[in-house]
Amino acid sequence: MPCLFGDADQWKAEWRFQWNTFDSQTEVEIQICDDELKSPGLSELTRSRVTAVRKAKVDHREQIRSVLAPLLSGSSLTLPALELHRLASTPANRTLPYYASYVARDWSWGEAENQASLALALRALGAGVRVDSLLVLGSGASRLAVDLHLACEAKQTIALDYNPLLILAAQSVLAGNTLDWTEIPIPPISHAESTAATSCALPKTIAPGRLAGFRLILADALKAPFAAGSFDCVVTPWFVDVVPQDLHLLLPSINRLLKLGGTWLHFGPFGFTGPSPSRRYSIEEVLEIALQSGFSLGVPVSEELPYLRSPTNPQKRTELVHSFALKKLAEAKGTEPPAVLPAWALNESVAVPIVPAYVNFAQSTQTTLQILSLVDGKRSLAEMADLIASQTKLDRASVLGELRGILLAIANRSG
Numbered sequence: 001m002p003c004l005f006g007d008a009d010q011w012k013a014e015w016r017f018q019w020n021t022f023d024s025q026t027e028v029e030i031q032i033c034d035d036e037l038k039s040p041g042l043s044e045l046t047r048s049r050v051t052a053v054r055k056a057k058v059d060h061r062e063q064i065r066s067v068l069a070p071l072l073s074g075s076s077l078t079l080p081a082l083e084l085h086r087l088a089s090t091p092a093n094r095t096l097p098y099y100a101s102y103v104a105r106d107w108s109w110g111e112a113e114n115q116a117s118l119a120l121a122l123r124a125l126g127a128g129v130r131v132d133s134l135l136v137l138g139s140g141a142s143r144l145a146v147d148l149h150l151a152c153e154a155k156q157t158i159a160l161d162y163n164p165l166l167i168l169a170a171q172s173v174l175a176g177n178t179l180d181w182t183e184i185p186i187p188p189i190s191h192a193e194s195t196a197a198t199s200c201a202l203p204k205t206i207a208p209g210r211l212a213g214f215r216l217i218l219a220d221a222l223k224a225p226f227a228a229g230s231f232d233c234v235v236t237p238w239f240v241d242v243v244p245q246d247l248h249l250l251l252p253s254i255n256r257l258l259k260l261g262g263t264w265l266h267f268g269p270f271g272f273t274g275p276s277p278s279r280r281y282s283i284e285e286v287l288e289i290a291l292q293s294g295f296s297l298g299v300p301v302s303e304e305l306p307y308l309r310s311p312t313n314p315q316k317r318t319e320l321v322h323s324f325a326l327k328k329l330a331e332a333k334g335t336e337p338p339a340v341l342p343a344w345a346l347n348e349s350v351a352v353p354i355v356p357a358y359v360n361f362a363q364s365t366q367t368t369l370q371i372l373s374l375v376d377g378k379r380s381l382a383e384m385a386d387l388i389a390s391q392t393k394l395d396r397a398s399v400l401g402e403l404r405g406i407l408l409a410i411a412n413r414s415g
């Protein structure tokens, strides 16, 4: 599996840290199930559900470990201790469990969603369009990338993502393997469906022989390792609004990857969630920035599509999805995002407001430091939990579980 990061060791260390965190967090959750199963007051019905959930957690951890095996093998790498805080406060969408259900959606129960997505993307691209070379940025578990490769009869498609769970799972499915995948819906539809086991595999409609020219790679889409003008089409499915890079920088970099006359195919809603209101662009603003970045005018097609509707998930989510295909008319001039410095940064006599990011950062740092200050080489987990529980009135059992998880994650991380 090509792993094309400028600093591949750093990337590996980060995702191993994510694995260690997930592993120890799951251990804690299993321990909580075990503790609760010892409780005499549980009804048989509750006992059977907790037992099923415990088993699902064990199974899912094993499934993820096995997909990540190529990443986890070999000598362990460590990062400078100063990186710890940054990793400990990784955004949720860069953790392992965040997109895990995409694997099952793409390769198991999501056929209706996958077909609807392909149909909308093809409507934007134009019926019967053929494309020689495709690049899909943030391809996830990569089903749409495979479907577009086939529908456009591409000679070469590169599906790129930095999440090893999604890319390695896709690689395994494309190699003809069947992956067992376990889900724990919250809330469950019924007692019997408190957990769900599915099998992920290449659909019968996709013969492996038709995938010549399709490649998965692990890389950072914001530093895509390709020469300028390499592709006829760059696809960004549910991508431009999840990256921290502003569109004034992202769209010129997409433009750079395209041949003149090539196409940027956007697919997904614009759900920007960054801290800056001026950078949470509407679709009209996106099209305006695209025009400034050397792309043609375009007419979006928009449709409400089912989203992550696992059969065992009662939350039948629908998303308004936009798609458009814009031609590269000119090389993008390097544009800079408009400066959006807050008043206090421009004028040093203005008060610095307490924004949520500062509060969260301070709280997480403080909690981590408080926990670490209890480690004196003598105290046991139980003694630390007693101390915290008596000072905070928090439930001792949950404090113990949390402590175990946090200390294990930090210990595993610093090697």
Ligand SMILES: C[S@@+](CC[C@H](N)C(=O)[O-])C[C@H]1O[C@@H](n2cnc3c(N)ncnc32)[C@H](O)[C@@H]1O
Binding pocket: 099, 102, 137, 138, 139, 140, 141, 142, 144, 160, 161, 162, 163, 166, 219, 220, 221, 222, 236, 237, 238, 239, 242, 243
């Ligand atoms: C909302 S998901 C969409 C996944 C996929 N396109 C789909 O529609 O199912 C966003 C994807 O972008 C990937 N991603 C985010 N930032 C990235 C980056 N800098 N480089 C590569 N992939 C990135 C994530 O790992 C994730 O798979």
